[in-house]
């Protein structure tokens with residue numbers, strides 16, 4: 057008997073996303089820019105509206121009823137997100153503005169205080185600018201060095217090089233879980249083991265994995281992990297930093313101000329308990345509550361189902377695009393990647409391609425996808441990228457391929 061769950065009922069799910077019904081000049085939208093931002097299902101929209109209609113108030117500041125309701129919902133949202141990624145309670149979950157801010161939080165709060173000359177931060181050639189630029193600049197300010205694990209021709213991490221690069225000088229290994237350009241799924245638990253063998257910490261950029269597959273911080277053995285709400289059916293304006301409790305307890309705050317203190321005198325201040333110590337000022341209240349609703353939505357669909365659905369679409373897209381002969385798809389083979397394909401059509405700039413696809417109501421992203429150094433390694437300045445989510449269909453991949461064929465005709 058097979059334990060394989062039935063395929064997603066995509067047609068049913070699409071009903072939760074009215075935006076997908078939009079038409080441009082009579083042609084229905086095909087939204088394939090999900091690695092940038094996913095669409096928002098009705099239950100999440102309703103959670104937002106419900107918050108503003110019924111209990112909008114600042115948190116932790118008033119003993120009036122609305123403030124209490126908002127505070128409880130906001131705090132419980134941390135519990136819900138902790139559960140979603142297997143963290144050990146709300147103390148390990150800090151709400152930030154986005155994944156980028158979560159990266160900066162650790163780089164400033166930990167890196168700026170801990171790094172110095174002789175220390176090394178090991179990254180990969182496929183890092184998003186969110187981690188690459190952040191660690192690069194903190195390294196400059198502290199006198200530490202950044203080293204980069206190379207990417208093989210097949211678009212995977214060179215693990216032999218990784219073992220050589222991660223040494224006792226390494227203090228932090230910062231790795232993207234799933235590459236937003238190559239689709240590569242990196243061996244995080246293996247890298248965590250190497251890092252920990254050298255008493256280094258591992259920071260996992262999970263912006264392209266938490267939304268798309270089951271992620272458990274304990275299984276990965278991550279010390280820190282970051283992701284964004286707007287890539288997982290949630291709103292913009294909220295990201296998450298997971299950190300091991302003892303590390304978050306030991307670290308200095310990132311931002312100072314209200315909310316993050318227990319007691320203040322003219323001379324000194326005492327920090328609030330976790331996670332509020334890292335949430336200075338009025339936090340993203342509505343966004344946090346809506347993100348918890350997005351976790352509910354995704355768990356109802358089932359993260360294993362999301363993962364399998366996306367993988368099937370990515371493989372189909374990979375096969376259909378590569379069979380063209382003049383389309384180069386970057387990254388590992390079609391049956392071993394996250395739900396996205398970045399590619400170039402010979403002789404057509406990615407921006408032109410994207411613009412022609414837009415004429416067919418097919419929304420993709422073109423550019424460097426915030427991975428300029430990786431594009432240098434690939435030897436191209438830009439690529440086109442189609443990225444899938446739980447509501448996309450094979451028919452939409454067909455629309456993508458047809459639009460690419462149209463572009464070829466136009467430029468022939």
Ligand code: 7TS
Pocket residue numbers: 091092093154155156157184186187232234235236261263264284295421425426
């Ligand atoms: N890390 C990865 C791997 C990402 O793909 C992104 C966003 C980020 C970090 C930053 O997330 P943010 O929410 O803080 O902006 N990536 C993309 C993308 O591929 N296209 O648009 C945004």
